[in-house]
Every structure is written in structure tokens, then in C-alpha cells.
Amino acid sequence: MLVLAHGIAGRADLPIPESLFAAAAAVVLVVSFVALALGWSKPKLAGLPERRLFVLPRAAEVVLGALGVFVFFLVVYAGIAGTDLPNENLAPTAVYVGFWVGVPFASLLFGNVFSLLSPWRAVGRATGWAGSRLGALPEPLEYPERIGRLPAAVGLFAFAICELAWARPGEPGPLAILMLIYFVIMLVGMSLYGVEPWVRNADAFGVLFGLIGSLAPVGRDPDGRLFLRVPFAGAAKNPLATGTVALLIVAVGSTGFDGAREGAVFNPLAKDMQSFFVDLGTTVGLGLELAFTIGLGMAVALVGAIWAVGMAGMKPPESAPSRRALGLAFAHTLIPIAAGYLVAHYFSLLAYSGQNLWPLINDPLGDGSDLFGGASAGVDYGVVSATAIWYVQVGALVAGHVAALVLAHDRALELYGSARRATRSQIVMLILMIAFTCVGLWLLSAAMES
Secondary structure: OHHHOOOOOOOOOOOOOHHHHHHHHHHHHHHHHHHHHHHOOOOOHHHOOOEEEEEOOHHHHHHHHHHHHHHHHHHHHHHHHOOOOHHHOHHHHHHHHHHHHHHHHHHHHHOOOHHHHOHHHHHHHHHHHHHHHHOOOOOOOOOOOOOOOHHHHHHHHHHHHHHHOOOOOOOHHHHHHHHHHHHHHHHHHHHHHOHHHHHHHOOHHHHHHHHHHOOOOEEEOOOOEEEEOOOOHHHHHOOOOOOHHHHHHHHHHHHHHHHHOOOOOHHHHHHHHHHHHHHOOOOHHHHHHHHHHHHHHHHHHHHHHHHHHHHHOOOOOOOOOOHHHHHHHOHHHHHHHHHHHHHHHHHHHHHHHHHHHHHHHHOOOOOOOOOOOOOOOOOOOOOOOHHHHHHHHHHHHHHHHHHHHHHHHHHHHHHHOOHHHHHHHOHHHHHHHHHHHHHHHHHHHHHHHO
16 A cells, blocks of 8 residues: 555665665764764753744634644544545545654654644643633643653554554554544543643653654744744753653654564564464464564664663763663653654655645545545656655764764763763764664665665
């Protein structure tokens, strides 16, 4: 199915071997590390000025929230009432391309746009407003800080299972039911703990997209005022919360697994695991689903292990005396890595399958409608070449890891107090970034050859 074809369509005609790309990327990271060590001796990111623009009108927030609610239920209706053919129903493409890929791409440019469009947040805020006028709502419970963003990490892993391990991710009907289940979970959580505390911590998509939005040159403060800032500097000001590392590790690991699951390394392992489960009495389909679920868990665990080794290689400073505190202090460095992996892996999906959104909007149920005259529009595969996609992917990976180095170096200066100690602590971070970059390039090259 086109909507789930996450790899690159076609083989790139690369001017140099892929191994040289990896070597060049490693050199860029080393040069960046040396430049930071020599020319960046004091923490700067948290104190960079921001240029204030204007306050987003409350009416605009209401309209955008209503739009999010309308689109959500339109997609649900299409999934339930429309055709069962995934490529002719709006729901699969809207979820896996428009939402899962399009929203984070927009977040990188315009900041946390999902907070304005989130349908459950809009409904929760509207309910809270009406309840306050009627005096009918009790005070919400205090959200437990010790849990933090762990529910969001669990939710993101569950979504990854549905997308990457489940045999029916593109079937419109079941997908719509899952959307409604998640919506209800969000409503229940907001009713217990309040809208903002819940969506800031437990909404898998709201938290992830918000973190990615902190890399954008556009931000929005709690009062609704928009401002301009240095790109990716907003990540340094993210509040530290339990579970942030887990969420970002799931994001990186699941994206990496999406690139590896059809490759030559994982395929034989998946077949062996499938045979093992079939021998235990499962069906062939369930055996493969279990194999892919285990593979997804292994990918996330591998990313977590690499991160743990990187943190173990640093000597904890007095300001972050435990390994847990140290990992939390550097959690924001995973944000540009997750964003780099996402852009690198899904750019081709957005470039090609994103074009299907317009004809599907014209015929959302797949019943032959043509609401706006664009149902017959096709996909232009010449809009961008496979080679150009490769360059975008490499650039995204390298830029993400360089940004992570900058964020890590600036945070190390805050924690260790001196440029020498900060630089020494970040040698292991450099190795970590090179490892993540090389793994990402390997996954991309494997996808292009598959």
C-alpha cells in the first residue's frame, strides 16, 4: 500500500559511496565538537533574546480547535462509513501521512501547532469553560510528578505497535475505532487531572510534537504571544520532566525500526521468531505480529542502551549527582535527534503519499464523490528525485546531531561550571552522536536498496 510505503521509491544515483557519506558526517560532528570546545566557553542558549511578535487572538484559538475537532471526526467517519480499501479511504492517509508526518514537519517550522489543533484539548477546554460557568466541575486531581511523561511514552510505543507490528494498520474501520478509543482516554485523563497538566504529560502526540516544536524559530508563550527565537534554542528551555527520555527513545527507536524491519538484517530474524511462535500454536499472522512487536522492543531497547552508555561515560557533576538526574538534564539533546530521524525517514513519504491527501479529501469515503473537483488528481513522482531525497535525509540527520551536540555542550557548561570540564564530559556525547548518525545512514541506505 502506498500509504504505508515508508521507504524511498527508487534507488538514488549517488555521486560517492554511502560509506563516504558516513565518514563525512562523522567529520562534520568532530569539527563541530572542536569548534564548540574552542569557541563556546559560557552557557548561552537559555539567555538568548526572543523577538516578541503579537498575541494570537482567543478567537483564532477557538477556530483552530474547532477545525481540529471537525477534521478528527471527519476522518473517523470516513474510516467507519467509507470503503474498506485503504488507498481509497481518507482515514489511513490522513493519520499516517497528514497527522503522523505532516504535523511534526509543520512543528519544526511553526512551533507547537498541535496544541492549537488538538481535538481532545479543544473539547477539554470547551468542557472546562462551560463547567466553570455552571459551577458543576470539581477541582482536578494533582498530576503526579513521579509519573511525568511515562504515560506518553507508553502511548507512543502502543501507536508504534499499531503502525509497525499490527497486520491491519491501514484498515480504515479498525483505525477509526482506535482513534475513538484514544480520544476517550484523553477525555478521561483531562477530566481527572485537568486539561493542561494531562496534555503536557500524558498525551503521546501532544508531548512529542510539542518537544519537536521547541526546535522551531517560532514559539508561543503561555499568554498566547508569538515570538521569534534562534532555531533549536527553545529546546534548552524545555521543563525537565520524568519520562521525557523514555518518550524520545521510543520515538528514535520506533523510527529506526521502521527503516530496519524490511531490511536484510531483521527479515531472517523475524522469520525465525515467527516460526517459533507458530510452533507454539499461534497462527502465521499472529506469529509475525509478535515477531515485529519484539523487534520493535529490541530497537527501542538498543537506543536506550546506547543512551545509557553515553550517560554512564559522563562523570556526574555536583549539580546533577545521580545518573538519573544527569540523564534528565541532557534529555533535551534527544529532541533534535528524534526530529532528524523523523525527517530523514519520512520525507519521501510526505513528498509522495502526501499528494494523495487532496484527492482523498475530495472523495473521503471512496464512493466516487468529487467534492472540490480534485478527486482525479494523481501523484507526481517527479516532484523530487530519489537522489535529492537522499541529500535531504543526510542533511537532516547531520543537522539534528550537530544541534544535539550544541545543546549538550551548552548544558554541560551550566552543569560543570568550566569549559575544560564541560568539554571533557562531552567526548562520550560526541561518540554517541557519531553512533546515532552512522546507524541512521545505514538504515537509510538499506531502505533505498530494498
